[in-house]
Amino acid sequence: xxxxxxxxxxxxxxxxxxxxxxxxxxxxxxxxxxxxxxxxxxxxxxxxxxxxxxxxxxxxxxxxxxxxxxxxxxxxxxxxxxxxxxxxxxxxxxxxxxxxxxxxxxxxxxxxxxxxxxxxxxxxxxxxxxxxxxxxxxxxxxxxxxxxxxxxxxxxxxxxxxxxxxxxxxxxxxxxxxxxxxxxxxxxxxxxxxxxxxxxxxxxxxxxxxx
Numbered sequence: 001x002x003x004x005x006x007x008x009x010x011x012x013x014x015x016x017x018x019x020x021x022x023x024x025x026x027x028x029x030x031x032x033x034x035x036x037x038x039x040x041x042x043x044x045x046x047x048x049x050x051x052x053x054x055x056x057x058x059x060x061x062x063x064x065x066x067x068x069x070x071x072x073x074x075x076x077x078x079x080x081x082x083x084x085x086x087x088x089x090x091x092x093x094x095x096x097x098x099x100x101x102x103x104x105x106x107x108x109x110x111x112x113x114x115x116x117x118x119x120x121x122x123x124x125x126x127x128x129x130x131x132x133x134x135x136x137x138x139x140x141x142x143x144x145x146x147x148x149x150x151x152x153x154x155x156x157x158x159x160x161x162x163x164x165x166x167x168x169x170x171x172x173x174x175x176x177x178x179x180x181x182x183x184x185x186x187x188x189x190x191x192x193x194x195x196x197x198x199x200x201x202x203x204x205x206x207x208x209x210x211x
Contacts, residue, residue, distance in 0.1 A: 019086040029073075029081030036073050040117075040150055043125030048077035052125070055140075065089060102163040106135050110166060111173055113142075114149050118177050124150050149174070155182035157189040167200040184210055 024032060036052040044050045056069040068088040075081040113131045116122040128143035135142065144160055151158035153174060162170055174183045188210055191197040205211045 016090070017086060017088045019084075021082050021084040024081040024083065026079040029075050029079060032073055032081065032083065033075055036071075037124075037150065039123070040121070041124045041147070042075075043123055043129075050075050102165065104165070107166070107169065109134055110142075110145055110162075111169060113146060114170055114173055115177070117146055117149055118153050118174065118179065145170075152183045152186045153177075153179045155185040157193055158186060159190060159193055161190075161198055161201070164198070164200055167198070168204065171204055184208055 033052070036054055039050070041052050042050040043052070051072055051074040053070065053072045055071075068090075070086050070088075072084045073081060074084070109131060113122075113127045117124055117127050124143065124146045128146050129139055131142040131146070132139045145162045145166065148158050148160055148162055149170060152170070161167060171183055174180065184205070187201050187205055191201060191205065191211070202211070
């Protein structure tokens with residue numbers, strides 16, 4: 001799909017990225033909306049439109065190339081939608097700014113946002129922005145935590161994980177919120193989807209008789 005989209009898109013002179021957009025009718029918009037994660041992952045705009053952004057990133061150490069595919073699905077108030085997409089190719093060493101190390105002081109703030117997403121129905125986009133501001137970190141960093149939480153709470157497969165120190169606390173909180181079966185199902189699926197499952201996930205699955 002990505003290659004076909006790129007062929008139809010605009011290419012910069014230095015061939016560093018491809019971008020374009022695909023307009024959708026109402027049925028296509030509804031189908032894409034569910035595929036992108038639905039209302040729980042959406043950010044609502046003042047004009048009544050909503051959008052969901054998803055990012056696929058890969059890095060080749062052999063070729064020193066960083067690949068990033070960003071899709072932003074916008075659903076307008078009239079039911080129609082559009083997917084704006086962009087493919088970036090960059091040198092791996094220069095692809096990202098240095099990451100800020102996880103701090104233990106973030107623990108309670110992250111769990112508070114997890115509760116807001118699961119119990120109060122706050123969208124992951126809005127909760128992530130609020131958490132990023134509170135912690136003074138990038139939106140992409142906080143969105144990863146809450147995106148995984150959304151997947152776990154619905155029993156869906158997620159191969160990304162929160163910081164290792166947050167896996168058990170988030171699991172315990174979701175169990176407290178009545179999502180134990182869903183989280184365990186998601187973790188079982190994760191352990192089958194990756195070649196080397198994280199030891200913290202394996203410990204939880206063993207403790208709960210899943211493996």
